[in-house]
Amino acid sequence: MGVQAALEWAFRIEKAQLELPEPPDPERGPGVGFGLEYVLMQRAALGCKVDGGQYKMGDYTHEDAEVIAATVAGMPDSLGGRRMAIRVAELARAGLTPDWMPGAVPRCVPVDTRENQHGVRAATDVVGTERVLSRGKWRMIEILACPVTFSPHPHQIEAAHRAYDDWWAALGWIRDGLIAGGILRDVEVTNVMPKERPWGKG
Structure with a gap:
């Protein structure tokens, strides 16, 4: 064996x-x-x-x-x-x-999610503000970003x-x-080994 x-x-x-x-x-x-x-x-x-x-x-x-x-x-x-x-x-x-x-591939996913009546959405953070012209008026808007990570890393x-x-x-x-x-009496160990680097090609 x-x-x-x-x-x-x-x-x-x-x-x-x-x-x-x-x-x-x-x-x-x-x-x-x-x-x-x-x-x-x-x-x-x-x-x-x-x-x-x-x-x-x-x-x-x-x-x-x-x-x-x-x-x-x-x-x-x-x-x-x-x-x-x-x-x-x-x-x-x-x-x-x-x-x-096996089969694990890093995927880019949101760090955090939030759930509401519309479903699950990526959580966002405010990373700054910007002044924009909208309908003839200058307004301050928040700049949002979605922090991401790789899973599995x-x-x-x-x-x-x-x-x-x-x-x-x-x-x-x-x-x-x-x-x-050569001490085993009833069991014979063969050269058979588990697959080396099974994630490799071929």
Whole structure:
């Protein structure tokens, strides 16, 4: 299965838990302990799963799902670290892909509207006055303008595209790690990935 399907299986079906490493304690100096990779390699060498655990006392979580969750938890800081690991797990648990705002096009719209018996109209502001000759008399009239904005703003669309790109890169890292690690027993992760930059042409 592709990496997105594998993540959804692990977090949604098997309900694997994302056990993130504790942040380093500045008072105690660098932490001493075993990394997730070491634990997974030792488990693979042992050929069995150690009983017990912090979560799921009565329920069984497939060990391949735990390996996938542990891989996600090891997300490097260059790809978003803990925050991206949590985002990937949450999206997989919900069976979702990041919202890259498909079909969104910035449109020029009024900042404010007012409604009366004639319908909805753009709100206007007085931006000045002008003296004009009307029917032989000089009169002062107000100059009105309609403040506008773009919705959705181009920056919002760009931010959504960037967030999708970051998620896609994180999935690529997880896929490569799972394939290279070769620790999965029953699940085979393929090179299949979600569409890269789905908003692009072609």
